[in-house]
Amino acid sequence: MEKLESIYINGLDPSRPLIIAGPCSAESREQVLETARLLAGGGIKVFRAGIWKPRTRPGGFEGVGEKGLEWLREVKERTGMLVTTEVATRHHVEAALSAGVDLLWIGARTSANPFAMQEIADAIADINTDIPVLVKNPVNPDIELWIGALQRLYNAGIHRLGAIHRGFSTYGRHLYRNLPQWHIPIELRRRIPGLPVIVDPSHMGGRRELVAPLAQQAFDMSFSGLIIESHCDPDSALSDKNQQITPEVLNFILNTLVVRNSNESTESLTLLRQKIDQIDNELVELFNRRMEVSREIGQYKKEHRMSAVQPGRYGDLMVSRIRMAQEMGMSEEFMRSVLTAIHDESVRQQIEVINDRR
Numbered sequence: 037m038e039k040l041e042s043i044y045i046n047g048l049d050p051s052r053p054l055i056i057a058g059p060c061s062a063e064s065r066e067q068v069l070e071t072a073r074l075l076a077g078g079g080i081k082v083f084r085a086g087i088w089k090p091r092t093r094p095g096g097f098e099g100v101g102e103k104g105l106e107w108l109r110e111v112k113e114r115t116g117m118l119v120t121t122e123v124a125t126r127h128h129v130e131a132a133l134s135a136g137v138d139l140l141w142i143g144a145r146t147s148a149n150p151f152a153m154q155e156i157a158d159a160i161a162d163i164n165t166d167i168p169v170l171v172k173n174p175v176n177p178d179i180e181l182w183i184g185a186l187q188r189l190y191n192a193g194i195h196r197l198g199a200i201h202r203g204f205s206t207y208g209r210h211l212y213r214n215l216p217q218w219h220i221p222i223e224l225r226r227r228i229p230g231l232p233v234i235v236d237p238s239h240m241g242g243r244r245e246l247v248a249p250l251a252q253q254a255f256d257m258s259f260s261g262l263i264i265e266s267h268c269d270p271d272s273a274l275s276d277k278n279q280q281i282t283p284e285v286l287n288f289i290l291n292t293l294v295v296r297n298s299n300e301s302t303e304s305l306t307l308l309r310q311k312i313d314q315i316d317n318e319l320v321e322l323f324n325r326r327m328e329v330s331r332e333i334g335q336y337k338k339e340h341r342m343s344a345v346q347p348g349r350y351g352d353l354m355v356s357r358i359r360m361a362q363e364m365g366m367s368e369e370f371m372r373s374v375l376t377a378i379h380d381e382s383v384r385q386q387i388e389v390i391n392d393r394r
Contacts, residue, residue, distance in 0.1 A: 037190050040230050043168040043198045045118055045138055048081055053295065054234055054261030056120060057286055058084035059268075060276040061097065062104035068111060071268040074283035076115040078290075082139065083108070083117045084263060088128055089275055090145050097274040105135035112136065120170075124152060129159040133167065141170040141263075144202060144239075147185040148174035157192035168196040170234070170263075177204040179220050183227065198232040199224060200263055201254075203240035211369070213242025213279070216250070218257060234261035238279045244270070247281055248289045255295050323378070330382040334389030344386045350379060 044050045057075050062068050062085040072083050085108060089099035108119040120139040123129050124146045132140060140160070146152045160167065169189055174181045186197055201221040203214025221233050237250035251262050267273050270280040281289070337344060354375055361371035 037186065037195075037197070037228055037231070039195050040190075040197055040228075041195045043139070043170070043196050043232055045168065047116075047118070053255065053259075054082070054232070055080060055290065056082040056084050056234070056261070056263040057266045057283075059086075059273065060238075060265045060280060061086045061089050061274055062100055062107055063097075063274050064100075065107050065110070067268060068104070068107040069114065071266065071283065072111040072115050072117060074268060075266060075286070076117055078283055078287035080283075080286075081117060082120060083111050083115070084120050084141075084265075086275075087121045087132070088124065090124060090143060091275075102131050102135075105131060105137070108137060109135055112138075123156060126155050126159040129156055130163065133160075133163050137167075139168045139170065141200060142172060142185070144172045144175045144205075147171050148176065148178075148181055150184060150188070153185045153188045157188045157194065160189070160194055161192040165193040166196065167194075168198065169194055170198045170200050172200040172202050172236070173204065173220070175205045177215075177217055177220055179223055179227075182220075182224060186228070186231070198234060198260070200234055200236050201240075201259070202236035212240055212246065214240050215369075216240055216253070218253070221259070222257070232260035234263055235259050236263045238263075238265040238276070242279050244279060244281050244285075247279070248292075251289060252293055255293055258296060323381075326378070327381065327385050330385045331389050334386030337386060338390045338392075344383055344390055353379075 042050060044054070048054065057080045059067065059071055068085060075083060085104065087099050087101065087104040087108075089097060091098055105121075108121065111117055112119055118138040119136075120141060121132055121137055122143050123132055123140050124143060129140070142153070142156060146156070160169065171182070171185050171189070174185070182199070186199065189197055199221070201216075201218075203212060203216050204220070206215050221235075225231060225233055235250070235254035237247045237254065241247055241250050247264060251264070254262060264286060265276065265280040266283050266286045267277075267280040268282065270277050270282060273280050334344070336342075354372065357375055358368050358371045362368060
């Protein structure tokens with residue numbers, strides 16, 4: 037994707053982070069206009085609202101449909117804000133562009149479906165290839181699928197592209213609704229230089245109190261902006277009420293966020309990075325030594341006809357190592373993922389030795 041163009045529209049400052057805000061769903065004309073009025077008063081330039089809402093199960097609130105596009109048109113006329121909504125089908129694209137929507141985004145369920153992505157790419161190309169399009173990461177942590185969704189749009193002639201990092205779905209209970217897994221969007225930026233990536237702390241956290249810290253993390257890692265769900269009365273919202281914040285709270289959060297200066301001298305940073313490189317090299321050496329011991333254990337188990345996996349010991353190690361890591365200021369989630377990866381590789385090494393017939 038060598039010819040990516042700016043996603044910024046007249047009236048937006050490309051030197052500042054892109055901030056998009058508005059309710060999860062457009063629920064009524066009054067709710068949309070009141071939320072937009074409050075957000076515009078706080079300086080927000082781009083208003084978001086879901087018109088069509090994909091729900092996990094039928095019977096939930098699935099959006100108001102096309103009449104909501106008229107409310108977005110009215111937001112533009114009354115506040116001067118740009119407006120954006122999610123599209124998932126050719127019909128959505130045609131209706132949104134006909135109503136004058138300024139920017140489109142594609143949701144996580146849709147970006148995971150190559151057939152749907154191709155349909156949307158073709159629909160936009162048939163009408164207006166100049167409109168900016170943001171693509172959310174697929175629900176699963178699959179960077180190739182994410183890049184493939186962007187490529188389908190690019191190959192259709194749509195070059196004003198950006199990505200939205202909203203975290204990745206996972207089974208079980210976690211602090212976050214969708215795990216951040218920051219290394220994936222960082223790798224996306226490396227693979228596609230110049231691609232703007234904005235962060236969705238609302239869907240990532242799933243709770244209001246997590247919006248601010250996740251937004252700060254996004255700025256700390258120099259992502260290009262934020263898309264945040266904001267509702268004039270979140271507790272009465274028809275969808276995702278727990279993760280929506282009022283425009284007043286959003287204004288407070290934005291005014292307290294620290295935007296890092298990426299243009300300052302990096303001499304000291306270079307020295308610190310050299311230390312990181314040295315430590316990383318030492319870690320690789322330590323991992324190799326550990327795997328050498330794992331192979332020795334594999335040989336012992338082979339000679340004594342023992343199973344490669346000892347579940348009881350693994351559980352005990354997880355508990356003790358995680359407790360130790362937490363005492364040092366590291367998170368349980370981080371340490372668990374590291375230990376799981378080390379254990380899986382150790383088992384693989386042991387099985388290789390056990391199955392070696394020599």
